[in-house]
Amino acid sequence: TQLLEQSPQFLSIQEGENLTVYCNSSSVFSSLQWYRQEPGEGPVLLVTVVTGGEVKKLKRLTFQFGDARKDSSLHITAAQPGDTGLYLCAGRYSGAGSYQLTFGKGTKLSVIP
């Protein structure tokens, strides 16, 4: 069973602070996605990364894919209350015979005004 570990599990910060959350696996991903899920809603895709070392930016969010394609990070600059939510990473593993996404348990972020 392939596991995808996310850390931290919970994070509570003040508005304006920076933060980084992590997603790690012992296996190589063919691609990795980050989602944000707000209470009472389904996950919404933020970004997909496919190339080792790739960095993508989405306004104040910076996503990085590890060189070995086994890990990823999400950095948020100057967090806002609207960033509050559950951040999920999900990966497709190299060599898998399926297009299935394996999800992590998520990081629950609270940004306090």
Added chain:
Amino acid sequence: ETGVTQTPRHLVMGMTNKKSLKCEQHLGHNAMYWYKQSAKKPLELMFVYSLEERVENNSVPSRFSPECPNSSHLFLHLHTLQPEDSALYLCASSRGWGDEQFFGPGTRLTVL
């Protein structure tokens, strides 16, 4: 109406009841998915339909029975559920199996 919709949004049922969850997508996609989201566990893929044929069935108990009558609609029929089946059930769709998935808001199911 656009996107992926799910009904009902909340459902409380007894262990002997029979109920169905409905998902509808207005995106012209060909693949649809059922996921289970429980507290303290990762999202679990239950079923995948591509062009109305089931392509994935991840060892889901037979008390969950999916149905995909056409590419826009997906159902999950529930019968004799257990309290541990209480969870958020999410539907998603994508252009094809393996493409970007768009999720519905989910049905919050409580089994008493």
